[in-house]
Amino acid sequence: xxxxxxxxxxxxxxxxxxxxxxxxxxxxxxxxxxxxxxxxxxxxxxxxxxxxxxxxxxxxxxxxxxxxxxxxxxxxxxxxxxxxxxxxxxxxxxxxxxxxxxxxxxxxxxx
Numbered sequence: 001x002x003x004x005x006x007x008x009x010x011x012x013x014x015x016x017x018x019x020x021x022x023x024x025x026x027x028x029x030x031x032x033x034x035x036x037x038x039x040x041x042x043x044x045x046x047x048x049x050x051x052x053x054x055x056x057x058x059x060x061x062x063x064x065x066x067x068x069x070x071x072x073x074x075x076x077x078x079x080x081x082x083x084x085x086x087x088x089x090x091x092x093x094x095x096x097x098x099x100x101x102x103x104x105x106x107x108x109x110x111x
Contacts (some may be wrong), residue, residue: 002025006022006103021078022080078097085107092106093107
């Protein structure tokens with residue numbers, strides 16, 4: 001299993017942007033897919049976005065058109081570009097590759 005470390009979270013105002021990064025301790029090219037999840041207080045963890053080995057992507061309806069998932073095979077890092085953030089995007093965000101999870105990072109959208 002790889003070790004994953006998220007970064008890039010924080011507190012922003014509605015309409016602003018953030019980019020999350022998920023750095024892996026090993027080569028990520030072998031994973032069939034990898035993704036970002038989030039969990040808001042009192043809610044279940046949900047899939048936000050997933051990227052497949054062949055580079056196709058899927059997104060939750062709530063983030064389509066605002067979030068973009070990508071990866072860099074040289075840096076062994078996955079990204080989540082989040083634009084036009086809304087208060088309902090507030091959650092702890094987790095990255096997942098294979099059976100490995102990151103520790104989670106807080107994203108808070110508030111005025």
